[in-house]
Amino acid sequence: MTAACLMSTYQPLALSFSKGLGTRLWDQAGREYLDAVAGVAVTNVGHSHPRIVSAISEQAGLLLHTSNLYSIDWQQQLAQKLVRLSGMDRAFFNNSGAEANETALKLARLYSWHKGIEQPLVVVMENAFHGRTLGTLSASDGPAVRLGFNELPGDFIKVPFGDLAALEAVQHAHGPRIVAILMEPIQGESGVQVAPPGYLKAVRELCNRRAWLLMLDEIQTGIGRTGQWFAFQHEGIIPDVMTLAKGLGNGIPIGACLARGKAADLFTPGSHGSTFGGNPLACRVGCTVLEIIEEQDLLENAKLQGERLLARLRIELADEPNVLAIRGQGLMIGIELKQPIRDLTLIAARDHGLLINVTRGKTIRLLPPLTIDEREVEMIVRGVCRAVSAA
Numbered sequence: 437m438t439a440a441c442l443m444s445t446y447q448p449l450a451l452s453f454s455k456g457l458g459t460r461l462w463d464q465a466g467r468e469y470l471d472a473v474a475g476v477a478v479t480n481v482g483h484s485h486p487r488i489v490s491a492i493s494e495q496a497g498l499l500l501h502t503s504n505l506y507s508i509d510w511q512q513q514l515a516q517k518l519v520r521l522s523g524m525d526r527a528f529f530n531n532s533g534a535e536a537n538e539t540a541l542k543l544a545r546l547y548s549w550h551k552g553i554e555q556p557l558v559v560v561m562e563n564a565f566h567g568r569t570l571g572t573l574s575a576s577d578g579p580a581v582r583l584g585f586n587e588l589p590g591d592f593i594k595v596p597f598g599d600l601a602a603l604e605a606v607q608h609a610h611g612p613r614i615v616a617i618l619m620e621p622i623q624g625e626s627g628v629q630v631a632p633p634g635y636l637k638a639v640r641e642l643c644n645r646r647a648w649l650l651m652l653d654e655i656q657t658g659i660g661r662t663g664q665w666f667a668f669q670h671e672g673i674i675p676d677v678m679t680l681a682k683g684l685g686n687g688i689p690i691g692a693c694l695a696r697g698k699a700a701d702l703f704t705p706g707s708h709g710s711t712f713g714g715n716p717l718a719c720r721v722g723c724t725v726l727e728i729i730e731e732q733d734l735l736e737n738a739k740l741q742g743e744r745l746l747a748r749l750r751i752e753l754a755d756e757p758n759v760l761a762i763r764g765q766g767l768m769i770g771i772e773l774k775q776p777i778r779d780l781t782l783i784a785a786r787d788h789g790l791l792i793n794v795t796r797g798k799t800i801r802l803l804p805p806l807t808i809d810e811r812e813v814e815m816i817v818r819g820v821c822r823a824v825s826a827a
């Protein structure tokens with residue numbers, strides 16, 4: 437096989453898998469790995485879950501696509517489930533995270549249009565990641581994703597993540613033009629950055645005071661990843677807009693933008709749309725994922741195993757001079773090292789039968805399926821220790 441016909445956007449490891457089951461993957465030589473990446477927070481209920489397998493195959497034999505010219509039963513069912521779990525009012529379905537965030541940004545534009553704000557600004561966070569379309573790239577930060585793509589659409593104003601004083605300052609400087617804040621509750625791509633306690637609540641209060649939309653990108657943190665359905669539920673707040681993707685389809689592409697209150701009624705027939713978005717296959721799988729998480733009590737497991745994993749890593753890596761910080765919530769954990777991580781780190785873990793991810797060059801990111809057990813937590817701890825000492 438040759439990769440020469442592919443554009444050079446990725447630098448894949450020399451590792452390729454032929455099957456997966458639960459928390460495990462097997463490479464082409466038949467070697468088994470514990471998957472602590474889950475396709476970047478996607479396969480939250482594990483690989484080849486029998487209920488997902490039968491939902492996909494049954495739906496494939498019935499109906500894959502009819503378009504949104506017709507009503508789609510599974511789409512309505514999934515919207516109803518998500519609305520019930522989140523406290524939001526209405527949903528729109530896309531095919532990816534970036535598209536879901538585009539949907540949110542379009543809601544912010546409509547919101548400002550109704551308010552008669554001519555040059556609206558959306559506040560975003562430093563080191564944010566919201567996707568790769570031109571719009572979501574504009575809302576994202578850092579040369580790693582933006583270099584070479586100027587001029588990106590403007591209308592964003594950036595503040596440091598977790599810094600309330602900076603938010604107050606932009607409010608004073610640009611108050612009347614600001615219409616929304618778009619942020620990740622925990623920043624994933626920039627190395628699992630957790631905001632200080634109370635930050636999200638204070639952001640919510642500021643949005644209430646100024647009638648700004650609070651738009652939370654839960655694409656990585658949502659669907660049980662942090663031990664709640666959505667990360668905002670830890671904080672006792674509710675956003676006006678929330679985006680989902682990744683774990684919602686467990687590998688079948690799907691995105692969703694949910695909205696509440698005034699934000700839920702902004703779109704009118706024809707003002708937004710998608711050919712594939714909300715098709716019966718993706719929505720049926722989405723429904724099945726949510727049912728599995730409920731039936732297998734995976735929120736509780738993610739919370740329990742996440743706390744265990746974080747505590748065990750803190751103990752085992754306590755004397756490791758390479759480690760700068762260990763942080764996270766539920767099964768979204770980052771181990772930041774003092775110097776850039778070399779490939780050796782990934783190889784050390786791989787040779788130990790463990791798959792881990794490195795983000796922003798310096799942080800080992802763990803995103804195992806929500807189904808992992810205590811024994812697998814120990815396997816991850818051992819593999820990570822080995823990787824850190826090889827780094």
Ligand SMILES: *Cc1c(COP(=O)(O)O)cnc(C)c1O
Binds near residue numbers: 532535566568625681
């Ligand atoms: C992955 C991710 C996205 C982009 O999702 P795609 O499906 O790749 O477009 C956006 N925001 C966050 C927080 C993500 O983790």
